[in-house]
Amino acid sequence: MSKVPTITLNNGVAMPQLGFGVWQVPDAEAAAAVGTALEAGYRSIDTAAVYENETGTGKAIADSGIAREELFVTTKLWNSAKETWTRESVLREFDASLARLGLDYVDLYLIHWPRAMRDDYLTIYRTFEEIARSGRAKAVGVSNFHQHHLERLLAETSVVPAVNQIELHPHLAQSGLRAFHARHGIATEAWSPLGQGKAVLEDATVARLAGKHGRTPAQIVLRWHIQLGNVVIPKSVTPSRIRENIDVFGFELDADDMTALAALDNGTRLGPDPEDFDWN
Numbered sequence: 001m002s003k004v005p006t007i008t009l010n011n012g013v014a015m016p017q018l019g020f021g022v023w024q025v026p027d028a029e030a031a032a033a034v035g036t037a038l039e040a041g042y043r044s045i046d047t048a049a050v051y052e053n054e055t056g057t058g059k060a061i062a063d064s065g066i067a068r069e070e071l072f073v074t075t076k077l078w079n080s081a082k083e084t085w086t087r088e089s090v091l092r093e094f095d096a097s098l099a100r101l102g103l104d105y106v107d108l109y110l111i112h113w114p115r116a117m118r119d120d121y122l123t124i125y126r127t128f129e130e131i132a133r134s135g136r137a138k139a140v141g142v143s144n145f146h147q148h149h150l151e152r153l154l155a156e157t158s159v160v161p162a163v164n165q166i167e168l169h170p171h172l173a174q175s176g177l178r179a180f181h182a183r184h185g186i187a188t189e190a191w192s193p194l195g196q197g198k199a200v201l202e203d204a205t206v207a208r209l210a211g212k213h214g215r216t217p218a219q220i221v222l223r224w225h226i227q228l229g230n231v232v233i234p235k236s237v238t239p240s241r242i243r244e245n246i247d248v249f250g251f252e253l254d255a256d257d258m259t260a261l262a263a264l265d266n267g268t269r270l271g272p273d274p275e276d277f278d279w280n
Contacts (some may be wrong), residue, residue, distance in 0.1 A: 003041060003249055007231065009162040010185035011132075013107065013139045017226060018074055018246060019044025021191065022053050022232035030056025031063070033237045038064045046165075046233045048076035048112060049093065062102055074108040075101065076143055077124065080280045085120040085188075090127040098136070109137040110165055114149045115278050121149070122156055129159045135180035139163070142218045143191075144274040147180050154184065165189040168230060169200050170221060175267040178228070189231040194221050196270050205260050213251050222248045224261045 006014040009229060020037035022045065024032055030053035034045055038060065047057045054075060061071060075097045083089055094109065109128060114121050121142075128140040141163035142153070153161060164181060168174050168190035181188045194201060201217040209220045219236070225232040232243040253261070272279070 002104060003036050004043065004246065005249070007187060007229070009139050010136055010160055011139055011162060011185055013162070014072075015108070015139075015163075015187065015231060016042075016044040016249070017231050018042070018222070019046050019072065019074070019231070019233045020242070021046045021235035022057055023048070023051055023191070023235055025051070025053055025056075025235065025237055027053040027056040027102060029237060031059040033242070034060035035063065036239050036242050037246075038066060041246055042242075043070055044072040044074070046079065047204070048073045048110075049097055050076070050112065054097055058101035058103065068103075072107040073101065073103065075106055076110040076112040078112050079115055079118075079121070080116065080279055085118075085124050087123070087127045087130070088190070091131070094131055094136070095190055096207050103216045105136045106139065107114055107138045108163060109140050110163065111141075111145075112276055113144045113277055114142070114146070114250035117276070117278055118147060121153065125157055125161075129157060132159060141165070141186070144277070146274055147177055148182065149274075150184070160184060161186050163187045163189050163231070165191055165233075167269060167271050168225075169193055169195040169269040169270075170203070170206070170224065170261050170264040171195055171200055172267055172270075173262065177264070178230075187231055188229070189233065190225055191233060192270055193230075193232045193234055194218050198270070200264075200266075203264060205264060209250070209253070209257055209260065212257075213253075215248075215251060216244060219248050219254070220261075223251065223253055224258065226255055227258060243278050
């Protein structure tokens with residue numbers, strides 16, 4: 001049984017607060033990595049069409065023997081500029097993801113980037129609403145949306161996104177966007193929660209807290225996310241780190257710890273700014 005707590009999304013669906021991300025995991029390695037994660041107690045798996053590892057991810061799920069209803073599977077539409085996005089093209093891409101995963105439904109389907117300069121995310125999201133009504137996605141949401149993108153969705157569509165998955169770590173705490181999410185019942189999910197293993201984990205404050213609690217720097221940062229209420233999806237292909245990353249529920253950061261980590265926010269992005277991202 002998984003020891004990971006769940007949060008309740010705005011449509012009543014339960015989502016594990018900590019999951020396993022497979023960004024940059026080759027498809028040939030995905031089955032082993034996801035299998036290790038499932039054995040370690042993860043029940044939420046986050047993939048995407050553009051990761052090109054939905055097939056390996058689906059194989060691990062099929063081989064795990066875990067009942068489908070115990071798992072939470074997220075994938076994302078890669079809304080490439082190479083495609084003119086219509087209802088039909090969105091449905092086609094969704095069907096292709098389900099086929100690669102070998103699943104009848106996903107628990108969460110996300111628009112990967114707003115790509116606002118193409119002015120098609122409303123068309124895409126309205127088709128997502130249809131997918132949600134069909135039950136083939138238990139919840140729908142977005143990824144990398146700024147507040148003004150979300151405000152447009154809220155004004156012009158009928159289903160409030162269940163999740164906005166954004167770059168979020170101690171150097172980019174996204175406090176304003178998290179507050180907006182909270183006001184509108186949108187769950188905040190963090191990608192690159194550990195800052196991609198770079199300066200965040202080497203920070204002196206993180207190291208000091210790791211020593212204080214007898215934990216690793218990664219566990220300190222993941223615990224910070226959990227206590228903020230974020231959903232978090234650390235990625236690793238190393239079995240020991242996969243197990244380490246889920247072992248963050250046996251200790252608690254105190255108020256001083258949280259204040260010290262909050263002070264690390266310097267607005268540093270590791271990924272592109274969604275405002276002008278349109279790479280294919």
